[in-house]
Amino acid sequence: MSDVKEMDPGAAASLNGLYRRYSGWLGRRLRGRVGADEAADVVQETYLRLAPYLLEDIRHPKALLLRVALNLVRDERRRMALRDRAMQGAIPMWVTAADAPVDRLHLKQVLLTMPPLYRDVFVLSRFDGMTYPEIALAHGISLATVERRMAKAVEHCMAQLDV
Known part of the structure; x- marks a missing residue:
């Protein structure tokens, strides 16, 4: 049994006609x-977003298509800007991964179940932005120990998050 939902032939023809008529524009x-x-990618995604709707009810197809496409462009730019800021260290990396309050609570629970040795290294690296050599120096441990603890911390997170 498949999760893929078959599109009504009339709706498919309507979407196809809408695509043929306005995709170039x-x-x-x-x-x-x-x-x-x-x-080209945004045009394709725009039509995918419209597929579930009754297209014969659309009074101004150009306006709808352009609005959906511009929203897709805006959302992608926001994601890229957030990712770039996270990569530059301007915001913590976890903000992008756990934006919703429920996700933050779940992440906190995962961290609290982690052994303290692994949690310390993980938090310093992922939330405080310290490099492995900086963590090693701050804790008076070897770089290999930091790497091993970080690997164990990530393994713990993945097990808890069922990844």
Whole structure:
């Protein structure tokens, strides 16, 4: 049994017609903002987002297509900016991974179940942004010990998160 839901033939034909009629126009509108390659991807994603809806109820297809596409572009730019800031250390890496309060609570529970030796190294690395050599120096342990404890901490997280 498959989780894939078959699309109603009428809806598929309607989506196909909408795509044939406006995909070129939408791609041209997006190229100036994101470039040709990304524009093609955004056009495809836009039509995928519209697939579940009753397309015959759309009164202004161009407006809807452009709004969905621009929202996709905006969301992707936000994700990229957040990731870039996290990579530069401007925000902690866990903000991107556990943005929702439920995710933060779950992460906290996972950290509390971790043995203290592993948790200390993990927190210093992932939340405080310290490098492995800095952690080794601060705790008076070898770099190999830091690496081993970090590997055990990540292994613990993955086991707790069922990854």
